[in-house]
Amino acid sequence: MLKHSGETAYREQAQMHARMFEGADKSNMASPPEVMAATIAGALRAQRPRTRYATGGGAKMILALRRFTSDRGFDWLMRTMEKRMAGSGA
Numbered sequence: 342m343l344k345h346s347g348e349t350a351y352r353e354q355a356q357m358h359a360r361m362f363e364g365a366d367k368s369n370m371a372s373p374p375e376v377m378a379a380t381i382a383g384a385l386r387a388q389r390p391r392t393r394y395a396t397g398g399g400a401k402m403i404l405a406l407r408r409f410t411s412d413r414g415f416d417w418l419m420r421t422m423e424k425r426m427a428g429s430g431a
Contacts, residue, residue: 360427368426370398 346355365371380396395401407415 357423357427361423364426364428368398372397 342355343359346352349355377396380394384390384394393404395404406418410418
C-alpha cells in the first residue's frame with residue numbers, strides 16, 4: 342500500500358492504514374485465521390453462496406451500522422475508527 346500510495350495524494354491515508362494494520366493482530370476484534378478459513382470454505386461449498394458473510398470480530402456490528410446510517414455518517418464512523426486504531430488520536 343505504501344509502495345503504491347505512499348507518495349501520492351493518498352499518502353496520509355495510506356500511512357494511517359499501515360499503522361492500523363501493524364496493530365491488527367493485537368486488536369480485540371482480530372479473528373484467528375481458522376475463523377476466516379472456515380467461512381471461506383463454507384462459501385465455496387455452498388450451493389447458493391451469499392453475497393456477504395459477516396465474519397470476524399465486529400463484522401456484524403459494522404454491517405448493522407451500515408444499514409442504519411447514511412453514507413456520510415458511515416464514512417465518518419469508519420474514518421473515526423480508523424484513526425483510533427492507527428493511534429493518531431485525531
